[in-house]
Amino acid sequence: MTYNSIVLVKQVPDTANISGDVMKPDGTVNRAKLPAIFNPEDKVALELALQVKDQYGGKVTAVTMGPPKAAELLKECLYMGADDVILVTDRQFAGADTLATSYVLSKVIDKIGNYDMIFAGRQAIDGDTAQVGPQTAEKLKLPQITYTEKILELNDDSIKVQRLIDGGCEVLVSKLPVLLTVVKEASVPRPFRAKRVMAYKNFIPQQLTTEDLDVDLERCGLPGSPTKVHKIESVVLSAGDHVSIEPTKEGLGLLIDTLMNDHIFG
Amino acid sequence: MNKLSHEVWVYIEKKNDNIADVSLELLSKGRKLAEKLNGTLKAVIIGDNLEELAKQTFHYGADEALVVEHADLKEYLTMPYSRILSELVKERQPRIVLFGATFVGRDIAPRVASNTLSGLTADCTDLQISDVTYMKKEYPKLLLQIRPAFGGNIVATIITPDNPVQMASVREGVMEMSALDKPLEGKIAKIPYVGEEIDKIIEIIDRHQEECKVNLKCAPIIVAGGYGMGSKENFGLLKKLADLIGGEVAGSRAAVDAGFIEHERQVGQTGVTVRPKLYIAAGISGAIQHRAGMDESSKIIAINSDPDAPIFGVCHYKILGDAIKIIPALIEAYKNKLK
Numbered sequence: 001m002t003y004n005s006i007v008l009v010k011q012v013p014d015t016a017n018i019s020g021d022v023m024k025p026d027g028t029v030n031r032a033k034l035p036a037i038f039n040p041e042d043k044v045a046l047e048l049a050l051q052v053k054d055q056y057g058g059k060v061t062a063v064t065m066g067p068p069k070a071a072e073l074l075k076e077c078l079y080m081g082a083d084d085v086i087l088v089t090d091r092q093f094a095g096a097d098t099l100a101t102s103y104v105l106s107k108v109i110d111k112i113g114n115y116d117m118i119f120a121g122r123q124a125i126d127g128d129t130a131q132v133g134p135q136t137a138e139k140l141k142l143p144q145i146t147y148t149e150k151i152l153e154l155n156d157d158s159i160k161v162q163r164l165i166d167g168g169c170e171v172l173v174s175k176l177p178v179l180l181t182v183v184k185e186a187s188v189p190r191p192f193r194a195k196r197v198m199a200y201k202n203f204i205p206q207q208l209t210t211e212d213l214d215v216d217l218e219r220c221g222l223p224g225s226p227t228k229v230h231k232i233e234s235v236v237l238s239a240g241d242h243v244s245i246e247p248t249k250e251g252l253g254l255l256i257d258t259l260m261n262d263h264i265f266g
Numbered sequence: 267m268n269k270l271s272h273e274v275w276v277y278i279e280k281k282n283d284n285i286a287d288v289s290l291e292l293l294s295k296g297r298k299l300a301e302k303l304n305g306t307l308k309a310v311i312i313g314d315n316l317e318e319l320a321k322q323t324f325h326y327g328a329d330e331a332l333v334v335e336h337a338d339l340k341e342y343l344t345m346p347y348s349r350i351l352s353e354l355v356k357e358r359q360p361r362i363v364l365f366g367a368t369f370v371g372r373d374i375a376p377r378v379a380s381n382t383l384s385g386l387t388a389d390c391t392d393l394q395i396s397d398v399t400y401m402k403k404e405y406p407k408l409l410l411q412i413r414p415a416f417g418g419n420i421v422a423t424i425i426t427p428d429n430p431v432q433m434a435s436v437r438e439g440v441m442e443m444s445a446l447d448k449p450l451e452g453k454i455a456k457i458p459y460v461g462e463e464i465d466k467i468i469e470i471i472d473r474h475q476e477e478c479k480v481n482l483k484c485a486p487i488i489v490a491g492g493y494g495m496g497s498k499e500n501f502g503l504l505k506k507l508a509d510l511i512g513g514e515v516a517g518s519r520a521a522v523d524a525g526f527i528e529h530e531r532q533v534g535q536t537g538v539t540v541r542p543k544l545y546i547a548a549g550i551s552g553a554i555q556h557r558a559g560m561d562e563s564s565k566i567i568a569i570n571s572d573p574d575a576p577i578f579g580v581c582h583y584k585i586l587g588d589a590i591k592i593i594p595a596l597i598e599a600y601k602n603k604l605k
Contacts, residue, residue, distance in 0.1 A: 015416060102380055126416060128536055129388035130372045134344075135380035143467045144344055146373045160471065166281070166369045168475035174468040226385030230400060230410070231423040242578065245567075247587040252599040255567070255583060260603065264487070264544045264565055265511055 001156060002058035003176075005049035006109055007082070008120040008136070009042040009064045011073040015125055038073055041121025043080075045182040047189040048151060049119045050081045056154060058116070059083045063108055065093060065101060071205050078200040079192035086112070090209040095222035098127075102135035104220055107213045109140060117159070118179040122147060133181035140179070145172055148180045270430055272305025273360040275332075277351065278323065279370050280311075280342075285319055287483075288366030288438035290326050295393060295441040296364055297327030302395040303361060303407055308332055310354065312347050314340040317454070324452035325445050331452060336459040341473075346465035348374050352381035354457070359430050362409050364393075367435040379433050385426030386433040387411035389535055391440055391558045400427050409434065414535055414554045421554065439483050439539035439559075480514065480530045487513030487544045490533055490560070493520035494549025494570065494589060501526050503593045504548060510600060516540070518550045534559035548589035552577025569593070 013034040049060045062077035064070050065088040074085035088108050096104065109118060118137075123130035130146070137144035145161050149169060153160040160173045164183060210217065218224060245251045259265050274296045279286040293309060300307040309323035309331045320331035334350050355363065355378060363378070365371040367389050379386035392412040398405045409432040411424040426432040482488060489508040491501050501515065508515045517527035519534055533540055535555035545563035550556060552568070552575055560566070561580045568581035569589040578584050585592055 013416070097385070098376070099380060099383065099385070127388075129376075131376040131379070131386060131388060134373060134376035138348070138377040138380035141464075143464075144373070144377070145468070146344075147369060164369065165473070165475060168473070170473040170475075171471040172468050173471055178468075226383065226426050226429040227387055227411075227424050228400065228427060229422055230398060230425040233421045242568075242581050242584045245583050245585045247585050247592050247595065249595065249599060251585075252592075252596050253602065255585075256596075256599050256603050259544065259565070262565070265600075 001056065003052055003056050003116040003154060004059045004114055005052060005061070005117045005119055006112055006115045007042070007046045007049045007060060007062045007077070008105060008118065008132070009046060009062050009073060009077060010039045010121075010124050011036045011064065011066055011070045012039045012124050012126040013037075036069070036072070038076055039121050039124045039126075041123060041182060041184050043121075043189040044184050044186050045119040045121050045180075046077055046080060046082065047187045048148075048180075048182055049117070050190065051187065052117065052151065052154070053081070061086065061112055061115075063088065063105065063112070065089070065096075065104060065108075074205045075200055075203060076192070078203060079196045080190055081193065081196065085205045087205045087207045088213075089207055090220075092210050092217055093221050095225065096220065097225035097227045098129055098131035098135055099226055100220055100222075100224035102132050102139055103224060104213070104215060105132070105136045106139035107215050108208060109136070111208070111213060116176045118142070118177070120179070120181050122181045122183050130181070133179060137179035142177055142179050143174045144179045144181070145174060146181045148182045149186050271359050271361045272300070272303045273308055273358070274300040274303065274305060274362045274364070275308050275310050275355075275360040276328070276364045277366075277371065277374070278309050278311040278319065279366050279368060280313055280319065285322055286366060286368065286438075287443065288368060288371075288436070290445075291438070291441040291443045292364045292366060292436060293323060293326035293328055294444045295436070296362075299362060299393065299395055299409070300327075300329075305361065306330065308360070310351065312339055312350055320454045321449075321452070324449040326443070327446055327450065328452055329450055331454050332457060333454055334457045334459050336461075338461060338465070339459060341470055342370050343465070343468060343470070344373055344377065345467055346459075346461070348377035348381070349462070349465065350459065352378045355382045355384070355431060361430070361432065363431060363433045365433070365435040367437045371435050375433060375435050382431060383429070384431040384433050385424075385429050386435070387413060387424045387426075388435050389413055390434045390436050391535060393434060393436070398425055398427065400425060403427070408432070414558060437535065437539060482514055482516055482531065482533065482538045482540050485514035485540070486542055487511055487546075488516050488533070488540055488542045488560075488563075489513050489546045489548070490516040490518065490550060491521055491526065491548045491589070492518040492550030492556075493524055493526075494551070495521060495526060496549070496590065498526045500590055503590065503597075507546070507593055507597050507600075510597060513542075513544070513546075518553075518556045521550075547577050547581070548593060550577050551575045552580065
C-alpha cells in the first residue's frame, strides 16, 4: 500500500542569526536585511514525509502560502525529493494571522485531495505559535498528533506515532488521514540531490490564487484575522543601572563578599 | 453587536491528579482580569473524578467550575477534549479564555480557536484590560495580549477587537500564583458528556511520564549559559560553579538549539520563567525572549565579552570578559572565601 502526503512549509526570516549589519543604529532590527530560510521544523516534516515515500511509495506534495519569493523554498523541497509543489499566493492573503492562514491552507488541501497524511513543523521560528497545524486539522475535521517524534508503524488505514508530552512521551494510534506536527528531534533533513538541483533549477512552481480556490474573501488575509497588531515597540537596548566588576581576583572577590553580605549565598 | 459576556475562563490542566501550576497561575491572573471586567471567573475542567480539583479552583479565585466528567475522559485526548470545549465556548461565549502554553494547552487551544473562529495569541508575557481605539473605533475593555515577537526584536500588543471571544496562552511561571486567604463559595456546574465516534479516532497505546527532575522554578540560584559558552564541555564549568554555590544549571534557547544543554533547562519565553535570588548569565547576549524569563531575578550577574550585549541592560553586576576564563576565576574566588 502506498501513502500520499501533503507537507505544509514556510519561509521565515532567520531570527536566530541576527548579525551586525541587520541592527540599525537606533538598536532596532532592519527586517529587510534578514535572510529568508526554510523553517527548520518544516524541513524535518518534509524529511519524514519523504521517508514514508521511500518505504511505502506514494506522492509527496509541498505547499506554502507566502509572497512570490517563497517559490525559492518550494524549489528546495523539489531538490530534497518532493514530487509536486504548490505556491499559494495572493495579495488578499497578506496579513493573515494563524486562523486565516489555516482557513486558506485547508481549502488548498481540499483541492489537492487524495491524501493520507498532512505533515507540518511544530512551529515556525518567526512566531513560535504552533497554531497553524492544529487549526488546519480542525478546519478539515481531521485528527491531529502534535509534537511527533517518530512514526513507528503504518498499517493500512492507521498510523502509530510516538509524540512528546510533558516529561516524557506517549504512543498513539490514529486512523488515517491525520495531520502530524513534527519536532526537530524527529529526523535530520536529507541534503539536496545534485541531479534534482540540475533538473529543477529553473522550475516555476504552480501558483494558486483566490481565483483558483473556493474561498470566502472575508475569511482570508487581514479581514479574516481576528487578532490584530495594536502596537509594536522595537526593543531598543539601553544601559541599566549596574555595577561593573573587574574580572580580576580582587574584583571577583569583592563581588562574592557583597553577595555573601546580602545573604545570597549560604 | 450582541451584548458581550464578562466571563473569564481558565482551561484547567491536570498533572498527576492535581491541578497543574500553570492553571493556578492563570486563575490568579484571571481573577484580576475578571475584576477589571466586573465579571466572573470560571474554571473549566474535563476529565474524571473532578470534585476535589473543582473545589481547589475556588481557592484561586474561581466563582464557578464547569466540570465535564466521564470515565472515557480520564486521560487527555485531542478530539473529545477540544470538541467539548469548543461546544461550551460556542454555547456560552465567554469574553476571555486562558490556556497554559503547555503540551496540552498548545494542542487544544488552537483547535478550539479554529472551531469557534476566535482570536488566539500564543505565549503572552503579560495580559491587561484596557479601552482601545483601533481603526478609529472605540473598544471598551479589550484584552491586551502582550508578547515578544520576531526573534525578540519587537514587543507586540495583540488585540482581538471584533470577536466576542478572546483567547491567549501563557507559559508556566509567567504569571504569579496567589491563593486567596479564604476560598470563594464557588458553584460546581456539571455538564453531561455525550460521546461521539470521532472521540475515539485516536487511541493511547502507551505513556511514559517522569516527574520532572529539573526544578528551575524553585532554585534559589541559577547559573545559565548561552551560545557564547562555545561547547557542551564548557557547560561543565557552569555545572561546577552551580554545584559549589548550590544552584541549578540552565541555558538560553541558542545554547539549547546548539545542543549544549537539554531543553528542560531552557530559560526564557519558550522555556521556563524563573525568579531566583541570584541569576548568573554567562555568554548569554540577552535577547528579549531570554530576558522575559529571568529579568525579575533578585540579583543578576552578567558575564559577556561584548560590551553592547543586551543582557547588561538588565543586570546588577556587569563583568566584561570571556566567560570561559571568568567562571573558573569565580570558582577560585569563592573557594578562597570559604577557607
